[in-house]
Amino acid sequence: MLFKYKYVNHEIEKFQKYSDFLFNHVWTKARGDFDSSKLNQYPELKTIYETLHYDDGDWAQFFNSSIENIYAEFLKLGKAQRKELKRWYRTNNKIHSLCVNTHKSPIKYSEIENRYPRLSVLLKAFYERLYGASSPFNLAVFGKLKELKKSHYQDFIEANFDGHEGICPFCGLNTIKGNDHSKLEAYDHFIPKGKYPFNSINFKNLAPMCHECNSSYKLEVNPLMNIDPLSKSISRRKAFYPYSKENWNVDIQVELRNPDLKTLSKEEIGITTTCNGRNDEIESWMEVFGIEERYRAKLLGKKAGINWYYKLKDGIHNARIKLKNENLTKEEWLDYLLGECEEDLIADCNFLKKPFYEECERINIA
Known part of the structure; x- marks a missing residue:
């Protein structure tokens, strides 16, 4: 990576906060049957859940039923199992730490599946869908992810390229669309959301990238893992963190x-x-x-x-x-x-x- 990005704080980060709350304060603390009172500590999310309860749309049903079904699976787990899952959640969302510390490795869905098959299916269905065209966060009650993403992109481009067209730091060869364009560049999940849970809506794991870097080269590759082409053995390695506070000269x-x-x-x-x-x-x-x-x-x-x-x-x-x-x-x-x-x-x-x-x-x- 030729240069780093400046991270931009924005309202869009609230979606990760929803995820943090559900995982750390609802699911891993599951006791008794689920009802909206389990969301009392986050009134905003409670109001959203109750509003969606009366919406018969697919996206609304998906969000609420996912909360309830995942909660039901956590009810079956013991204290040690919940603690383990909480640690995995925390690890997968410490993007900077994963990039610079090879003693920690992100948890894959396949690893969760080995121990918690049913829960793995539910978590994958939920987290894979949180970001993208079919995300329930696109509903008006959430503030419309698509519109917030455009707002975030504009702020991001302003902070990194003074509002205009820039250069992709991942290759240096192609441009990044600026605010003078009507279209946005794609955000790449640095740690792929299809293989690794919990960070699909974490904007510290999302970075604008030129189309060639995103769609022709990186795809679902995890930069933190090295796969030997002959033995196929996998080893950990460091990677440039897109929002690092450090500077480097390649x-x-x-x-x-x-x-x-x-x-x-x-x-x-x-x-x-x-x-x-x-x-x-x-x-x-x-x-x-x-x-x-x-x-x-x-x-x-x-x-x-x-x-x-x-x-x-x-x-x-x-x-x-x-x-x-x-x-x-x-x-x-x-x-x-x-x-x-x-x-x-x-x-x-x-x-x-x-x-x-x-x-x-x-x-x-x-």
């Missing part, structure tokens, strides 16, 4: 193993990335988002690498005219181009353009 090096760019193939391009000892984070980022493949493709593109090459090679002639310096040398021209990149490494793929120019100089193909 260093990218390009190696061209063929000095003839006209015949250069993707196999002849080396991409090396480092980040001050953050080896896990780099490995996760490159693997999950296909960074090496995508950067190689960029360097072979006519509107990117090839264009950069010809600007370095032939642009000096126009530069001598524009800069009114007929004696401008190739070295000075390269320094000028590198200086342009340094002005903003995120803009125009300068983070990749700069090491490309440096490699061209090293192998003397300018």
Whole structure:
């Protein structure tokens, strides 16, 4: 991840608070038959539950029946079992901690299923549906998730990109739609909601991402887990937390193993990335988002690498005219181009353009 996002506090966080309350103060403390009095500590949620009780719509019935059915399953559990589930809930919602601490691992639905089969089915049905087009939170009584999401997106874009189009930090190649667009970029569940419970509506686990990163590369992959391609063994690793309070600088090096760019193939391009000892984070980022493949493709593109090459090679002639310096040398021209990149490494793929120019100089193909 090339840079972090700023987290934005917003009314939309109330949905996670509903989830927290239901799990920690209703389900894990289940005693006796369920009725609306179990929601007394959260009057707002109690009012919503009672209002939905008289609504015969599918979404309303789903929300209320889920609360009741999950409660009934918790009634069957002992104190130790409830404590275990509460710990799992807490773990899966500590997104930052999971990203930086490999001693903890998120709990999968399959792990819950092994011990609590019926409960696992109910929890999966409930949490998978809390975010998306069929979420009961889209009902007016909840404040309409879809509209709140648009409001959150606008605030997010304002905080991170001054309200306008930005660059996707997960690849650096594509744009993130700004508030000048009528459409929103998709929010990605960093820890996939289809495999891991409890955090589907937690906005610390949701981050806007370009379509290519979200739909072509990351998909349902969990950045926190490394799967060996041969043995298929799974191991924990760290990952860049999208809303980290820490800063980092990713260093990218390009190696061209063929000095003839006209015949250069993707196999002849080396991409090396480092980040001050953050080896896990780099490995996760490159693997999950296909960074090496995508950067190689960029360097072979006519509107990117090839264009950069010809600007370095032939642009000096126009530069001598524009800069009114007929004696401008190739070295000075390269320094000028590198200086342009340094002005903003995120803009125009300068983070990749700069090491490309440096490699061209090293192998003397300018």
